Amino acid sequence: MTRPPMPNPAGPEWPADAVLYQIYPQSYADSDGDGIGDFAGLTARLEYLAWLGVSAVWLTPCFDSPFRDAGYDVRDYLTTAARYGSNEELAKLTDAARRYGIRVVLDLVAGHTSDQHPWFLASADDPADHRYIWSDRAAEGFVASPGRRAGWYRPNFFDCQPALNYGYARQDPAEPWRQPIDAEGPRANRAALRETMAQWLAAGVSGFRVDMASSLVKDDPGFTETGRLWREMRGWLAERHPDAILLAEWGDPAVSVPMGFHGDFFLHFGGPGDGAALRSLWHNGTGTVDETWPPAACYFDADGAGSMETFVAAWQRTVDALADAPGSGHAILPTANHDLSRLACGPRTGEQLAPAFAFQLTWPSVPAVYYGDEIGMRYVPGLPDKEGSVLGPQYNRAGSRTPMQWDSGPNAGFSTAPADRLYLPVDPAADRPDVATQRADTGSLLHVVRRLIALRRSHPALGTHGSLEVLHTGYPLVYLRGGRFLVVVNPRREPARFALEQRHVPRTALIAHGVHTDPDGTVHAEGFSYAVFEL
Ligand code: GLC
Numbered sequence: 001m002t003r004p005p006m007p008n009p010a011g012p013e014w015p016a017d018a019v020l021y022q023i024y025p026q027s028y029a030d031s032d033g034d035g036i037g038d039f040a041g042l043t044a045r046l047e048y049l050a051w052l053g054v055s056a057v058w059l060t061p062c063f064d065s066p067f068r069d070a071g072y073d074v075r076d077y078l079t080t081a082a083r084y085g086s087n088e089e090l091a092k093l094t095d096a097a098r099r100y101g102i103r104v105v106l107d108l109v110a111g112h113t114s115d116q117h118p119w120f121l122a123s124a125d126d127p128a129d130h131r132y133i134w135s136d137r138a139a140e141g142f143v144a145s146p147g148r149r150a151g152w153y154r155p156n157f158f159d160c161q162p163a164l165n166y167g168y169a170r171q172d173p174a175e176p177w178r179q180p181i182d183a184e185g186p187r188a189n190r191a192a193l194r195e196t197m198a199q200w201l202a203a204g205v206s207g208f209r210v211d212m213a214s215s216l217v218k219d220d221p222g223f224t225e226t227g228r229l230w231r232e233m234r235g236w237l238a239e240r241h242p243d244a245i246l247l248a249e250w251g252d253p254a255v256s257v258p259m260g261f262h263g264d265f266f267l268h269f270g271g272p273g274d275g276a277a278l279r280s281l282w283h284n285g286t287g288t289v290d291e292t293w294p295p296a297a298c299y300f301d302a303d304g305a306g307s308m309e310t311f312v313a314a315w316q317r318t319v320d321a322l323a324d325a326p327g328s329g330h331a332i333l334p335t336a337n338h339d340l341s342r343l344a345c346g347p348r349t350g351e352q353l354a355p356a357f358a359f360q361l362t363w364p365s366v367p368a369v370y371y372g373d374e375i376g377m378r379y380v381p382g383l384p385d386k387e388g389s390v391l392g393p394q395y396n397r398a399g400s401r402t403p404m405q406w407d408s409g410p411n412a413g414f415s416t417a418p419a420d421r422l423y424l425p426v427d428p429a430a431d432r433p434d435v436a437t438q439r440a441d442t443g444s445l446l447h448v449v450r451r452l453i454a455l456r457r458s459h460p461a462l463g464t465h466g467s468l469e470v471l472h473t474g475y476p477l478v479y480l481r482g483g484r485f486l487v488v489v490n491p492r493r494e495p496a497r498f499a500l501e502q503r504h505v506p507r508t509a510l511i512a513h514g515v516h517t518d519p520d521g522t523v524h525a526e527g528f529s530y531a532v533f534e535l
Pocket residue numbers: 069072073109157158211212249338339
């Protein structure tokens with residue numbers, strides 16, 4: 001397939017070395033005691049993030065919203081939600097973060113607005129408005145107009161999230177709502193997207209994670225027109241804001257990076273085998289389960305029934321796809337996110353987590369740590385629906401969105417509000433982990449994660465720059481980075497062994513827990529062990 005050349009193929013260099021950290025602002029740190037996290041609370045925690053070693057934080061949407069989808073239903077792209085603080089406070093957060101060497105990335109909900117957005121309220125009253133997709137009949141998937149306009153609109157996710165009109169790649173006289181991508185509505189929406197980005201970039205943010213990035217142009221086989229749109233945005237950024245990045249929520253970096261993105265997340269959905277790659281690592285069938293996913297054992301599981309083969313094959317496919325535009329964008333490997341179960345979910349807790357981080361932080365992808373995963377915060381089952389968290393009978397995102405656990409005090413140090421006023425309840429477990437306790441204990445998961453981040457940052461060959469040679473995809477997982485570092489990870493309960501070739505027998509352990517090698521090259525990995533060696 002021939003593709004148009006990538007604008008600014010090299011892009012800014014900082015994402016290659018980034019350690020991303022995702023924050024759900026509702027639940028991170030509450031400074032004013034209203035039970036909901038805010039910018040000032042987060043600002044006060046920047047010292048912690050710098051100590052941990054993260055280099056960029058991504059905030060899920062913090063804009064004015066009726067919060068029927070946790071802020072993914074934006075009512076005003078240019079104004080922050082009052083509950084987090086003002087635009088000025090967000091700018092202050094960005095400034096303070098930069099002093100700590102941390103960049104702030106916002107969420108760009110490009111494909112839809114809230115049904116309370118003034119653009120939609122106007123569109124629902126005015127048949128001449130084309131910012132949204134309107135049909136004159138009850139077409140499949142369309143929702144009846146709430147306004148004076150007769151007709152039906154096309155939602156993008158929940159019904160309260162009408163799709164912005166970026167046009168259709170294919171026209172059809174029988175479906176007159178399919179407008180070309182250069183019609184007036186789509187042009188106005190693309191201009192608005194740039195206006196939104198320009199405002200926040202001027203306020204000091206370093207880029208955007210783009211929500212449902214593949215959803216903009218409808219009926220777009222091969223994402224030809226969607227790709228044209230994002231490459232145009234990247235070209236604009238490269239010219240006006242060359243340090244800024246666009247990260248896609250797409251789930252398939254092999255496809256999205258050539259479309260113009262500086263990075264994309266491996267996710268439970270999207271990508272080869274419809275997200276099977278990430279599920280084959282982390283998903284143990286609890287918390288956030290879509291019934292359409294075929295059941296499969298995951299690799300990071302105490303019973304050890306999984307294999308790394310699915311993931312490694314998806315990785316190789318991604319590397320091959322990105323080879324013709326080197327450095328233009330990266331695959332991002334998240335521990336979890338606000339839509340997926342946490343690393344500590346169902347049967348996977350405690351000592352099983354460090355091996356997962358040892359893998360994530362020495363793999364050539366860009367790592368993204370979901371807030372609280374670094375201390376092993378657990379997915380909390382059985383919560384009621386909160387701001388649209390429930391997506392199915394076995395799919396409740398609230399369990400991954402509970403308040404950050406800062407200390408062993410009331411509300412885990414998240415907020416001074418009465419417990420029943422918190423955004424979501426704190427994990428009720430008596431042994432819930434917290435930052436203060438783990439910071440004081442150099443043997444804690446938090447310290448392991450911090451050491452692994454420091455190791456990655458001090459040895460570029462452990463990051464996106466070094467080559468990768470996978471030596472074993474069973475238990476233990478064994479791979480070489482940059483021809484120089486040997487990584488061994490055994491996430492199962494049972495010990496595991498592997499025979500190294502003589503040339504791979506390591507000399508020094510940079511970090512090791514339960515792994516040793518004999519001079520004959522036998523690697524002995526105890527249950528739940530990991531190590532990074534230097535050859
Ligand atoms: C993305 C977000 C998710 C949201 C949806 C609709 O998948 O990550 O939280 O509900 O888009 O905006």
